Amino acid sequence: MSATIDDMRARAAAPPAPILQVENVARYYGERVGCRDVAFDLWPGEVLGVVGESGSGKSTLLRCLAGLDTPSAGHIRFDDDGVLLDIHALPEPARRALMRRAWGIVHQNPRDGLRMDVSAGGNVGERLMDRGARHYGQIRARAADWLGRVEIDPARIDDPPRRFSGGMQQRLQIARVLVSEPRLVFMDEPTGGLDVSVQAKLLDLLRVLVRDLGIAAVIVTHDLAVARLLTDRLMVMKDGRVIEQGLTDQVLDDPQQAYTQLLTSAVLV
Amino acid sequence: MSADTALCADPNYNFAYIDEQTKRMIRRALLKAVSIPGYQVPFGSREMPLARGWGTGGIQVTAALIGPLDRLKVIDQGADDTTNAVAIRSFFSRVTGVETTQKVAEATIIQTRHRIPERPLTEDQILVYQVPQPEPLRKLEPSEVETRNMHAWEEYGLMQVRLYEDIARFGHVATTYSYPVMVNDRYVASPTPIPKFDNPKMNMMPALQLFGAGREKRIYAIPPYTKVRSLDFDDHPFTVQSWTQPCTLCGARDSYLDEVIVDDSGGRIFVCSDTDHCEGRRELGHVGPAEDSERST
Numbered sequence: 340m341s342a343t344i345d346d347m348r349a350r351a352a353a354p355p356a357p358i359l360q361v362e363n364v365a366r367y368y369g370e371r372v373g374c375r376d377v378a379f380d381l382w383p384g385e386v387l388g389v390v391g392e393s394g395s396g397k398s399t400l401l402r403c404l405a406g407l408d409t410p411s412a413g414h415i416r417f418d419d420d421g422v423l424l425d426i427h428a429l430p431e432p433a434r435r436a437l438m439r440r441a442w443g444i445v446h447q448n449p450r451d452g453l454r455m456d457v458s459a460g461g462n463v464g465e466r467l468m469d470r471g472a473r474h475y476g477q478i479r480a481r482a483a484d485w486l487g488r489v490e491i492d493p494a495r496i497d498d499p500p501r502r503f504s505g506g507m508q509q510r511l512q513i514a515r516v517l518v519s520e521p522r523l524v525f526m527d528e529p530t531g532g533l534d535v536s537v538q539a540k541l542l543d544l545l546r547v548l549v550r551d552l553g554i555a556a557v558i559v560t561h562d563l564a565v566a567r568l569l570t571d572r573l574m575v576m577k578d579g580r581v582i583e584q585g586l587t588d589q590v591l592d593d594p595q596q597a598y599t600q601l602l603t604s605a606v607l608v
Numbered sequence: 609m610s611a612d613t614a615l616c617a618d619p620n621y622n623f624a625y626i627d628e629q630t631k632r633m634i635r636r637a638l639l640k641a642v643s644i645p646g647y648q649v650p651f652g653s654r655e656m657p658l659a660r661g662w663g664t665g666g667i668q669v670t671a672a673l674i675g676p677l678d679r680l681k682v683i684d685q686g687a688d689d690t691t692n693a694v695a696i697r698s699f700f701s702r703v704t705g706v707e708t709t710q711k712v713a714e715a716t717i718i719q720t721r722h723r724i725p726e727r728p729l730t731e732d733q734i735l736v737y738q739v740p741q742p743e744p745l746r747k748l749e750p751s752e753v754e755t756r757n758m759h760a761w762e763e764y765g766l767m768q769v770r771l772y773e774d775i776a777r778f779g780h781v782a783t784t785y786s787y788p789v790m791v792n793d794r795y796v797a798s799p800t801p802i803p804k805f806d807n808p809k810m811n812m813m814p815a816l817q818l819f820g821a822g823r824e825k826r827i828y829a830i831p832p833y834t835k836v837r838s839l840d841f842d843d844h845p846f847t848v849q850s851w852t853q854p855c856t857l858c859g860a861r862d863s864y865l866d867e868v869i870v871d872d873s874g875g876r877i878f879v880c881s882d883t884d885h886c887e888g889r890r891e892l893g894h895v896g897p898a899e900d901s902e903r904s905t
Contacts, residue, residue, distance in 0.1 A: 432761045439763070454748070454769075458776055461769045468772065469765030475775055475841040497776050 356418055358383045358523060358555050359404070364413035366399050372579040373399035377413070379574065379584065383522070384553040388570030388587060390560060390602070396579040397559040398527060404557060405444050405525040406434055417441070417523070439469055443516035447528040449508035452515065453500045459486060459511055460496040466519040485514040489544060506537035510544065517548060524549075524556045530565055542568050563606055567591055575599045616705030624671040625703040630654055634672035634827070638818060641829035646791030647759070648742050653825040663696060664822030666719045666738030670700065673734060673818075674717060679707045681715035686723040686864070686881030693721075712884050722785075724806040726863045726885040729815035731832060737800050739821035742828060744788040744798035764796050767839060775844055784849065790837045791830055805848045805864045810836040855880045858889040859896040 357380035366373035374396030381387055389397050402408035404415060406426050416423050419441065426434055446452040453462050463482040464472070472478050483493040489510040491503075500508050509529065516524060529545065530538040546569055549556055560566055566573055566587060573590040575583040575598070583596045594600045617623060624631070630652075637651035656664040674680065680700055684693035688710040696719060697708050709715050712725040719736040729735060745755045748766050758766065767788055774782045781787075787804035791797050799807060800819060810817065810830060817830040830836060840846040854861045856877040863885055865878040880886035 435757075435761050435763070457748070457769055457773060460776055461772050464772055465765050465769050467765075468768040469763060473768070473840075473842050475772065476843050478772065479776070 356383075356421075357381055358418045359557075360414075360416040360418075360423075361404065362414045362416070364400070364403055364410045364415060366396075366403050366408065367411045372396070374403075374576070374579040377581055379581075381523075381555050381557065383555050385572065386549060386556045386558060386570045388558050388560060388566040388573045389576060390563060390566050390573060391576035392602075393561060395576040397561075397576055399579075400576070401525055401527055401557065401559045405442065406438055407444075439466075440519075441522050443519065443521035443524040445512055445516050445524065445526040445529050447531045449500070449505070449512045452512040453508060455501045456499050458497045458499055459491065459503070462500060462511060463515050463518050466515060470519060481518060482514075485518045486511075488548070489514040490540075506533050506541060509533060509541060513541075513545065513548070517552065517554075520552065522555060524554050526556060526558045528560055528562075529558065530560070530562065538565075545569060563591065563603065575602070616701070618702050621703045623676075623704055624674050624700070625657075626654065626668065626671045631672045634668055637827045638669065638672065638829065641818070641827050642816070642831050644795075645830055645834050646795030646797040646828060648797075648826040648828045650825055651827050653822045656822065657699070658695070660823040661740060663692060663719070663721060663738035665820030665824075665827070666721070666736050666822075667696060667699070667820075668822060669736045669818050669820035669827065670717060670719050673736070674700065674704055674706060676704070676706060678716045679709050679714055681709050681712065681718045681884075683718065683720040683723055683725070683882075685721065686866070687883045689883065710884055711888075720802075722801050722803075723864070723881060724802055724809045726860075726880070726882045727888075728809075729813060731814045733815040735813075735815050735817045737802075737817065737819045739798070739800045739819045739826070740823070741786070741800075742798060742819065742821040742824050742826040744786070744796050759795060762794070764790075767796050768841075771839060771841065771844075775841070781840070781844060781846075787846075788839050790839060792834050793837075796839070797828060797830075803849065803864055804838065804846075807836070807838045807846070808848065812836075851878060853878055854896060855886060856896040858886045858894045860886070860889055860894070 359381040361377060361379050364377045365375040377400055389400065391397050403410040409427055415426050417426050419437065460479055460482040463485050464478040467478050467481060483496055486493045486496060491507055491510055500511055503511060530541055533541065542565060558569055570587045573584065573587040574581050575590065577598050583590060583599050590599065591603055594603050633652055637649045641647065641649045654668060656667050658664055658667065682693040682697040684690040687693065700706060701708050712727045716732060717734050717736060721738040743755055745758060745766060748770055749755050771781050785801045785803050786798050787807055788796055789799055789807060789810065799810060812833050812835065814832050816832055819828045838846040851865050855863060855865055857879050860880055863880045863882060866881045867876055867878055869876050
């Protein structure tokens with residue numbers, strides 16, 4: 340870990356402006372409630388966890404935050420270098436451009452986030468080419484560098500992801516998202532479907548990368564161990580509402596709500 | 609002249625086969641296409657007396673354009689005497705009675721598949737392409753909704769990924785036909801299966817270029833004197849094919865050559881793919897290296 344006291348001081352001295360402001364967001368599917376009354380601020384470099392059982396509205400919320408779905412009510416504002424943008428009020432081309440430039444999304448299933456028949460190098464390089472990189476040698480060098488950082492042998496740069504194991508595919512997806520140095524990353528169950536030892540390595544990697552790059556992240560998970568390891572702050576959702584939020588250790592060690600108590604007592608974390 | 613052609617045209621069909629309302633619909637699509645260079649305009653493609661994929665898009669565009677005073681040339685693989693070219697030419701001479709020609713210089717409308725003529729075209733000519741697949745992004749993105757969005761938002765990173773993949777696999781851009789181009793600095797378009805050798809001819813061409821895809825129901829256009837740039841990388845610039853020997857028949861060194869197998873023992877010659885160009889040169893007295901055909905076993 341390279342976070343020194345100086346880093347922390349610099350971070351503390353930075354003007355306190357949240358990178359993402361979420362205000363009473365709700366998403367209804369007809370009569371049914373996806374999520375409602377969600378409000379929070381996310382600060383630069385902060386990792387926010389969203390936990391809850393399946394069907395509690397976590398993924399719906401994430402889709403709204405990431406601009407993949409439009410909320411039925413409320414506002415989501417993104418601090419784009421001092422300019423506060425209501426992302427769902429932006430015209431679609433501007434929103435797409437913003438997503439390309441400042442955000443990254445890590446999907447639960449790497450197949451959703453990767454192009455399975457494009458080589459690993461092409462997958463990682465796509466974001467760079469999206470943003471106008473037109474020098475093959477430089478694109479390739481950066482792709483190789485990022486494969487190394489996510490612990491994929493750079494010799495496999497020309498292999499398509501379908502020849503990779505599940506854990507490698509997920510690491511490749513992370514490289515593809517982080518290569519463009521986004522300021523905000525959304526992750527939906529990044530360790531879902533991986534066996535425990537692979538999960539542990541991936542979590543370790545994510546923790547180092549997120550801390551090193553100072554990325555703000557929202558991580559949706561049903562796995563409290565993931566939340567404990569990765570997140571600074573935790574939101575517990577049930578039936579589409581946030582029932583409890585606070586510092587991760589605080590929420591996990593001293594849960595206030597009956598549902599959170601049930602959740603934490605169900606597993607060893 | 610018009611009385612003559614009316615006599616020549618088959619009276620059982622409307623002029624140029626398609627009914628007038630359909631022609632108007634196609635012309636509207638053509639006008640929109642010319643107004644937005646490189647943008648694919650949907651149109652109500654009709655059944656033609658020809659299998660889809662054999663040039664029905666080009667035929668419909670030509671039918672909507674052609675008048676009794678036009679002179680038509682049809683090119684298939686650079687030649688005027690191959691099946692597709694002969695069939696389409698006889699189709700139009702039957703349903704319109706217009707004069708047909710094999711000479712590029714004499715034609716007012718040139719319908720083509722696979723080639724742009726070697727001879728530079730003029731402002732008085734229209735080049736109509738038969739397009740099998742109008743969407744340059746299709747091989748990488750199967751969703752039509754997604755590709756339309758990508759065009760709308762100018763998200764062309766994916767197109768560059770296709771070239772990246774080529775270089776990663778083969779060391780150079782191995783795409784030799786349908787090589788994607790950027791039209792008027794805005795839309796990426798597919799120049800259809802012309803060899804990339806012909807791509808530079810599209811740039812600032814004085815003639816109007818129209819593209820019709822019958823099966824895919826799309827029309828797009830490149831107006832005269834429009835900038836057309838072939839996509840590439842800074843460190844892997846766009847290049848065209850080249851040959852070590854000249855055309856065996858006319859000695860041309862600057863035209864696109866086809867390889868032709870001439871016997872059972874592997875003998876082969878290289879000849880101009882553009883037959884009109886080759887014949888024109890031979891009439892002017894150019895000859896190729898007579899016994900220069902390569903032999904290999």
